[in-house]
Amino acid sequence: MPRVVVDVxxxxxxxxPQGSAIAxxxxxxxxxxxxxxxxxxxxxxxxxxxxxxxxxAAVDEAARTLLSNPVIEDYVVHTDAEAxx
Amino acid sequence: MPRVVVDVxxxxxxxxPQGSAIAxxxxxxxxxxxxxxxxxxxxxxxxxxxxxxxxxAAVDEAARTLLSNPVIEDYVVHTDAEAxx
Numbered sequence: 001m002p003r004v005v006v007d008v009x010x011x012x013x014x015x016x017p018q019g020s021a022i023a024x025x026x027x028x029x030x031x032x033x034x035x036x037x038x039x040x041x042x043x044x045x046x047x048x049x050x051x052x053x054x055x056x057a058a059v060d061e062a063a064r065t066l067l068s069n070p071v072i073e074d075y076v077v078h079t080d081a082e083a084x085x
Numbered sequence: 086m087p088r089v090v091v092d093v094x095x096x097x098x099x100x101x102p103q104g105s106a107i108a109x110x111x112x113x114x115x116x117x118x119x120x121x122x123x124x125x126x127x128x129x130x131x132x133x134x135x136x137x138x139x140x141x142a143a144v145d146e147a148a149r150t151l152l153s154n155p156v157i158e159d160y161v162v163h164t165d166a167e168a169x170x
Contacts, residue, residue, distance in 0.1 A: 022152070033132050038129040039126060041124060046119070062116045
């Protein structure tokens with residue numbers, strides 16, 4: 001069954017308080033050397049049938065309109081080749 | 086600056102109400118053919134200096150103890166080769 005992954009991250013110019021909180025906590029907890037953390041979302045979609053170009057375009061449209069907020073977020077759609085087997 | 090990505094997803098046997106809600110909403114909104122959706126988290130960590138094996142091991146430890154809940158979540162650490170340039 002084909003699997004498509006949609007990664008949604010805040011745009012670089014948008015403040016990410018969750019990520020900043022993690023970046024601030026890491027040194028206190030003994031992990032140094034991390035300069036920046038950004039937190040986003042990852043969606044794994046399983047499709048039935050073949051993964052055609054039209055299906056991918058539909059997933060892209062869903063990612064743009066439903067899974068992300070285009071005002072503050074960027075998204076990337078990619079097929080999870082290893083997981084498709 | 087090397088970038089490391091940590092993907093945290095609920096274990097397959099754990100119910101994912103957010104993902105189920107999205108999977109239920111997609112057909113109502115005109116996107117058919119999606120059988121299952123799982124929602125997880127994606128962390129992008131920027132490290133200073135070189136990406137050594139020890140640094141990666143430290144990130145793995147941070148992912149296991151801080152970024153994920155090992156009782157209900159699985160994580161994957163990978164270097165974001167395209168984004169490292």
